[in-house]
Amino acid sequence: xxxxxxxPSPRLLMCPGPVAAEPRVLRAMxxxxxxxxxxxxTAMMNETMEMERRLFQTKNKQTYLVDxxxxxxxxxxxxxxxxxxxxxxxxxxxRFGYLQxxxxxxxxxxxxxxxxxxxxxxxxxxxxxxxxxxSYKAVALVHGETSTSLMQPLEEIGAICExxxxxxxxxxxxxxxxxxxxxxxxxxxxxxxxxxxxxSAPSGSALVTYNDAVSEIANKRKRVEKGIRTEADVExxxxxxxxxxxxxxxxxxxxxxxxLNHHTEATSMQYAVHEALRCIMQETLEARFARxxxxxxxxxxxxxxxxxxxxxxIDNKMPVVTAIxxxxxVNGKDIRGMLLNDFGIEIATSFGPLDGKILRIxxxxxxxxxxxILILLSALEAVMLKNGAKVTTGEAVSAALDxxxxxxx
Ligand SMILES: Cc1ncc(COP(=O)(O)O)c(C=O)c1O
Numbered sequence: 316x317x318x319x320x321x322x323p324s325p326r327l328l329m330c331p332g333p334v335a336a337e338p339r340v341l342r343a344m345x346x347x348x349x350x351x352x353x354x355x356x357t358a359m360m361n362e363t364m365e366m367e368r369r370l371f372q373t374k375n376k377q378t379y380l381v382d383x384x385x386x387x388x389x390x391x392x393x394x395x396x397x398x399x400x401x402x403x404x405x406x407x408x409x410r411f412g413y414l415q416x417x418x419x420x421x422x423x424x425x426x427x428x429x430x431x432x433x434x435x436x437x438x439x440x441x442x443x444x445x446x447x448x449x450s451y452k453a454v455a456l457v458h459g460e461t462s463t464s465l466m467q468p469l470e471e472i473g474a475i476c477e478x479x480x481x482x483x484x485x486x487x488x489x490x491x492x493x494x495x496x497x498x499x500x501x502x503x504x505x506x507x508x509x510x511x512x513x514x515s516a517p518s519g520s521a522l523v524t525y526n527d528a529v530s531e532i533a534n535k536r537k538r539v540e541k542g543i544r545t546e547a548d549v550e551x552x553x554x555x556x557x558x559x560x561x562x563x564x565x566x567x568x569x570x571x572x573x574x575l576n577h578h579t580e581a582t583s584m585q586y587a588v589h590e591a592l593r594c595i596m597q598e599t600l601e602a603r604f605a606r607x608x609x610x611x612x613x614x615x616x617x618x619x620x621x622x623x624x625x626x627x628x629i630d631n632k633m634p635v636v637t638a639i640x641x642x643x644x645v646n647g648k649d650i651r652g653m654l655l656n657d658f659g660i661e662i663a664t665s666f667g668p669l670d671g672k673i674l675r676i677x678x679x680x681x682x683x684x685x686x687x688i689l690i691l692l693s694a695l696e697a698v699m700l701k702n703g704a705k706v707t708t709g710e711a712v713s714a715a716l717d718x719x720x721x722x723x724x
Contacts, residue, residue, distance in 0.1 A: 324659060325659050326655075326659050326660070326661055327658075327659055327660045327661070327682070327687060327690065327691070328661050328677070328682050329660055329661060329662050329676055329677055329678070329682060329687060329691050330661045330662050330663040330675070330676075330677045331461045331464075331489060331512065331635070331636045331663055331675055331676075331677035331679065332461070332489070332509075332511045332512040332518075332677060332679065333511035333512070333517065333518055334511065334512060334513075334515060334677055334679045334680050334681060334682040335515065335680070335681045335682045336515055336516055336517055336587070336591075336681065337515045337516070337590070337591055337594050337680070337681045338681075339590050339593075339594055340515065340516045340517075340587045340590045340591045340594070342590075343586040343587055343589065343590035344517075344583045344584075344586055344587050346583075346586050348582045348583070349582070351579060351580035351582065352574055352576075356580075356582070356585075357574065359585065359586075359589055360379075360570065360585065362589065363379075363380065363585065363588060363589045363592060364378050364379055364570065366589075366592035366593065366595070366596055367379070367380075367522055367524065367592065368524070369596065369600075370491065370492065370496075370522075370592065370595060370600070371491070371496060371498045371506055371508075371522070371524045372495075372496065372497045372498055372499060372500065372600075373498035373499045373506075373524050374499060375498065375499075375524045375525060375526055376527075376530075377523075377524065377525050377526075377527075377529070377530045377563075377567055378522075378523070378524040379523060379566065379567075379570040380520050380521065380522060380523075380584075380585065380588055381520070381521045381523055381561065381566060382519070382520060382578065382580065382581040382584065383519075383520070383521050383560075383561065384509060384511075384518050384519060384521065385486075385488040385507065385508065385509025385510075385511075385518075385521050386414065386418075387521055387561060388488075388507040388508070388509065388521025388522065388523050389414070389415060389418055389486055389488075389507050389521075390418050390558070390561055391507075391521070391523060391558075391561040391563055391566070392484055392505045392507055392523055392525060392529070392563065393415070393418050393419055393422055393424075393455065393484065394418070394422055394556060394557060394558050394561055394563075395529075395532070395533040395536065395556050395561070395562065395563030395564065396453065396482065396484065396505065396525075396529050396532050396533065396563075397419060397422045397424045397452065397453060398422075398423075398532075398536070398553055398554050399422065399423030399424070399554065400423060400424075400425055401422075401424050401425065401452040401453070402424070402425045402426075402427070402449065402450065402451045402452055403419050403424045403425070403426050403427075403451060403452060403453045403454070403455055404426075404427050404429065404442070404445055404446065404449075404451045404453070404454045404455070404481070405419065405426055405427070405428045405429070405454075405455050405456075406428075406429045406430075406431070406437050406441070406442055406445070406454070406456055406467075407428050407429070407430050407431070407457075408430070408431035408432075408433065408435060408436055408437065408457070408460055408463065408465060408467065409433050409457065409460035409461075409462040409463040409465065410460070410461075410462035410463075410666045410667060411457045411460055411461060411462060411486055411488070412428075412455075412456070412457050412460065413428075414486075415455040415456075415457065415484075415486060416428055416455075419455060422557075427445070427449065427451075429441065429442075429445050433462070433463045433627075433667070433668055433669055434463050434465065434626055434627030434628060434669075435465065435627065435628050435631075436460075436465050436466070436467045436468070436628065436631045437467060439468075439471040439472050439475055442454065442456075442472055442475060442476075443475045443479075446475065446476070446479040446481060447479075450479075450480070451479070451481045452481060452482065453481055453482040453483070453484055453504070454472070454476050454481050454482070454483050454484070455484045455485075455486075456469070456472065456483065456484070456485055456486070457485070457486040458485050458486060458487040458489075458490045458496065459487065459488070459489035459490035459494065459633045459635065459636065460489075460633075461488070461489040461633075461636055461675070462665055462666050462667070462669065463626070463627055463638065463665070463669065464626065464627060464632055464633050464636040464637055464638035464675060465627050465628060465631050465632065465633065466490065466494065466631055466632065466633040466634075467631070468631065469485065469501045469503070470501055472501075473501045473502025473503055473504075474502055476502070476504075477502055482504035482505065482528065482529060483502065483503050483504050483505075484503075484504060484505045484506075484507075485503045485505070485506045485507070486507055487506050487507065487508045488507065488508050488509045488512065489512050489513070489633065489635065489636065489679075490508075490513065490633065490635065491506075491508035491512075491513060491514065491522065492508070492512070492513030492514045492515070492595060492603070492680060493512070493513030493603070493604070493607045493634065493635040493678075493679055493680065493683070494513075494604060494607065494633065494634050494635060495600075495604060496508075498524055504525060504526050504528060504529050505523070505524065505525035505526070505529050506523070506524050506525070507521060507522070507523050508521065508522045508523075509521055509522070510522070510584075510587070510588055510591065512635070512677075512679050512680065513607070513635055513679045513680045513683075514588070514591050514592075514595070514680060515591055515594070515679070515680030515681040515682075516584075516587040516588055516590075516591040517584070517587060519581065519584045519587075520581070520584045520585075520587070520588050522588070525563075530563075530567065532553070533556065533563035533564045533567070534551060534564050534567075535551040535552050535553040536551050536553045536554060536555055536556045536564060537550075537551040537556075537562075537564035537565070538550055538551065538555045538556075539565060539568070539575070540559070540565070543575065543576055551564070560578065562577075565577045604634075606683060607634050607635055607678060607679075607683050608634050609718070609719070609722050610678050610683045610684070610685065610687075610688050611634040611635070611637065611678050612718050613685070613688050613689075613714075613715040613716075613718040613719055614637055614676065614678055614688050614691070614692070614715065615629075615632075615637060616714040616715055616717070616718050617688070617692040617711040617712060617714050617715035618637065618639055618692070618695075618711065619714070620707065620710040620711045620713070620714035620715075621692070621695070621696055621699070621706045621707055621710065621711040622705070622706045622707040623639045623640070623642065623699075623706065624639065624640045625637060625638065625639060625640075626638035626639060626640050626669075626672075626673045634678070635677065635678050635679045635683070636675055636676070636677055636678070636679075637675070637676045637678065638665065638669075638673040638674065638675045638676075639673060639674050639676070640672065640673055641671070641672060641673060641674060642699070642704040642705065642706070644703060644704075645699070645702050645703065645704045646671075646702070647664055647671055647672075647673075647674050648664070648671075649702050650674060650695075650698055650699065650702060651663075651664060651674065653698045653701065653702070654694060654695065654698050657694075657698070658690075658694040658698070660690070660691060660694055662674055662675065662676050662677070662691075663675040663676075663677070676691065685719055688715055689712055689715060689716070692711040692712050692715055693711070693712050695711075696708065696711050696712075
């Protein structure tokens, strides 16, 4: 048996994650390992927390990384905040809303799901109406529903939840770093993101932030492990957090000056996120969001000029994901296969009711570049034609270029 050296073919990742990592991030990951309690390492952790706060637009003290993928970040916050029997409202408008519901079921929560057709978002009034009917400890909501390409406006929902005494826990996995996420202004109680999308680092770390009310719940559920417990570590009054690894209360202590010896930190992922956040800070949030918006506008214009139709409520489309309806008589798998095999470009299919009906294109982080949008449009046009789709030829790249040239003026 031969064991081959890892040597992946060149790929252009235009799917909604993972996307290309910033080259600076990959270089940072090759930095030598140092101990997790080395003052140089803990100083870096503190810098990461501060950059994360700026990205989440929050003053939350509890803003740190969890060594897990994004769903582990969701699981950390939900498992730490929601006790068995707690009532939680889950407004679901795609696959990732149901993921939150699934995690909450495992927490023993008493959940109520309200649903929206995939391709639409909730009117804040619908959430208020549901909150009027019962008393909930929390509302769990997705900001950017990657499965449908829709983005739920959150500006009003935090204030509604506050009025009804419910926490608002938000999955911003697909949006953070590519679109505004204003944790404090929008009154989000907790917010979770991952690294492999608009942050442009490999998958393997989750960014979390939450306010004092959420931290208070976690600390009432705190039980420091026996082997490292001190006399000051009193048992919290609420039921213990069921996960040791994803225990928010112990993670808080690990990320605090106490530096509780919880897990062994994933050193290279810490380097990666630190460098990815430095890239974002240097670009500035304003410029970064403007870049994603411009590339989104060019991509959408190009797709429409080709005669393709955009899936869902376009007014609430994410600027970092675009879904197209697969034209009649065309097999989405063939489109994706040819893009990958002939052009080295990856785009995505969808799930559940949208499987085989739409294709999803990512415009995220380091992958969100003018040249990538233009290459994708020209390749997609060729692939559509080869697969017998009736598309308008010779217009897509030109329409996208018009958008770029107008913006350059
Ligand atoms: C909105 C959203 N939430 C959660 C997840 C789960 O993230 P991960 O695969 O990093 O665990 C994803 C992944 O695509 C996502 O798009």
